[in-house]
Amino acid sequence: MSPQLLSLVTLWAAAALYAIAMVAWSIRLSRVADERIQARQGAGAASSTTAEAAAPAKERVAVGGGDDAAVAAMASGATSFVVDDGDETDLPRRSGADRALGAARAAMYSGLLLHLVGLIARGLDSGHVPWSNMYEYTITGSFVAVAVFGIVQARRDWTFLGAGVTGFATIALGIGLTVLYAESTGLRPALQSFWLVIHVAIAIISTGVFIVAAVATTLQLLQYERTDGERELTGGAIRRLGIRVRNGLARWTQRATWFEAIPSAQKLEAVAFRLNAVGFVLWTFTVMAGAVWAEHAWGRYWGWDPKEVWSFVIWVLYAAYLHARTTQGWLGRRSAWLSIAAFVALIMNFTVVNLFFQGLHTYA
Structure with a gap:
C-alpha cells in the first residue's frame, strides 16, 4: 500500500471513529443526566417517606437457611439485592454512563491513533511536514484538537466537551478529505525553511486549543439561555427576531435533558478562560515567529499582507478578551461573546482569507 493510499484510508477510518465517539459521548451525557434526574426524584421520594423508611421491615426473606445481608438490605429500604450463596462471585454492574464512557474513549483514542498514522503517511508521501496547505492544515489541526481534549x-x-470536540473533528476531516484535498507536492521556495516547522506548528497547536475553548464557550452561552428562560417580545423588528431566536434556544435547552450533565455556566467559563489563555500565548509566538520568517523570506517583518493583518486581528481580539475578563470584570455573556468573535475571526482567517484574498500567503 502506497503512503498516499494509507493516509487516505486511515484518515477516513479516523473520521468514522470520531463520529462513533461523538455518538458515544452524547449517549454518556444523556445517561449521566438521567441518573442525576432519577437521583433527585429518589431523594424527594425518600424525604417524603422518611418515617415509613425508618420503620423495620415487616417481611424477611430467607435464602439457603437465612441471609443477614439480605435482611439488612431490606430493612434499610433497598429496592434490590443479590444473595451470595457462596457459589458465585458478585461483581458490581457498570452503569450505562460508564459503558458509554468506555466506548467513547475507545473510539476516540483509536481514531486518534489512525489519525496520527494518516498524518505520518501524508508526510512520507509529500516529503515534508504535513501542514503546507489548507488540506494538510485541516487534518493536522483537527488531530491537535482531539489530542488536546x-x-x-x-x-x-471535562468529558462533557467530548461530543463537541469529536463532532468538530469529524466535520473538519470530512471537509478536508472531500473539499480541500490536494495531491502531495514539493514545497514552494518560500516554504523551504525550518520556520515552516516552528511557525505553522505553533499556529496549529494554538488553533487546536482554541477549538476546545470554543466548544466550552458555546455550551456556556447555551447554559445561560437555559437558566434564563423565555423573554417577552419587545422593541423593534430586529430585537423581536433576536428574542424569538433566544426563546427557541431556551425551549430547546430545557427540553434537552442531557444539559443536566453539563456543568454550570460559571464552570464552563473558567474552563474556556484557561484554554484561551494557553492558546493566546501560543498565538503570540505564532505571530512573532511569522514576523521573523517574513524578514528571512521577504526582507521585512511586516507588510500588511491579508494573512498578517488577520493574524494580528485574532491576536487583538483574544488579548481584549483576556484583558476585559481579568481587569475590567467582564464576566458572563460579554466575555463569552468576545471569545466567540475571536474564534470566528480565526475561522475566517483560515477560510475566507485563504480562498478569496490575494497575497503572499495564498499558498496557505
Whole structure:
C-alpha cells in the first residue's frame, strides 16, 4: 500500500471513529443526566417517606437457611439485592454512563491513533511536514484538537466537551478529505525553511486549543439561555427576531435533558478562560515567529499582507478578551461573546482569507 493510499484510508477510518465517539459521548451525557434526574426524584421520594423508611421491615426473606445481608438490605429500604450463596462471585454492574464512557474513549483514542498514522503517511508521501496547505492544515489541526481534549480529559473531568470536540473533528476531516484535498507536492521556495516547522506548528497547536475553548464557550452561552428562560417580545423588528431566536434556544435547552450533565455556566467559563489563555500565548509566538520568517523570506517583518493583518486581528481580539475578563470584570455573556468573535475571526482567517484574498500567503 502506497503512503498516499494509507493516509487516505486511515484518515477516513479516523473520521468514522470520531463520529462513533461523538455518538458515544452524547449517549454518556444523556445517561449521566438521567441518573442525576432519577437521583433527585429518589431523594424527594425518600424525604417524603422518611418515617415509613425508618420503620423495620415487616417481611424477611430467607435464602439457603437465612441471609443477614439480605435482611439488612431490606430493612434499610433497598429496592434490590443479590444473595451470595457462596457459589458465585458478585461483581458490581457498570452503569450505562460508564459503558458509554468506555466506548467513547475507545473510539476516540483509536481514531486518534489512525489519525496520527494518516498524518505520518501524508508526510512520507509529500516529503515534508504535513501542514503546507489548507488540506494538510485541516487534518493536522483537527488531530491537535482531539489530542488536546484527550490529554486534558484524562486528568480532569471535562468529558462533557467530548461530543463537541469529536463532532468538530469529524466535520473538519470530512471537509478536508472531500473539499480541500490536494495531491502531495514539493514545497514552494518560500516554504523551504525550518520556520515552516516552528511557525505553522505553533499556529496549529494554538488553533487546536482554541477549538476546545470554543466548544466550552458555546455550551456556556447555551447554559445561560437555559437558566434564563423565555423573554417577552419587545422593541423593534430586529430585537423581536433576536428574542424569538433566544426563546427557541431556551425551549430547546430545557427540553434537552442531557444539559443536566453539563456543568454550570460559571464552570464552563473558567474552563474556556484557561484554554484561551494557553492558546493566546501560543498565538503570540505564532505571530512573532511569522514576523521573523517574513524578514528571512521577504526582507521585512511586516507588510500588511491579508494573512498578517488577520493574524494580528485574532491576536487583538483574544488579548481584549483576556484583558476585559481579568481587569475590567467582564464576566458572563460579554466575555463569552468576545471569545466567540475571536474564534470566528480565526475561522475566517483560515477560510475566507485563504480562498478569496490575494497575497503572499495564498499558498496557505
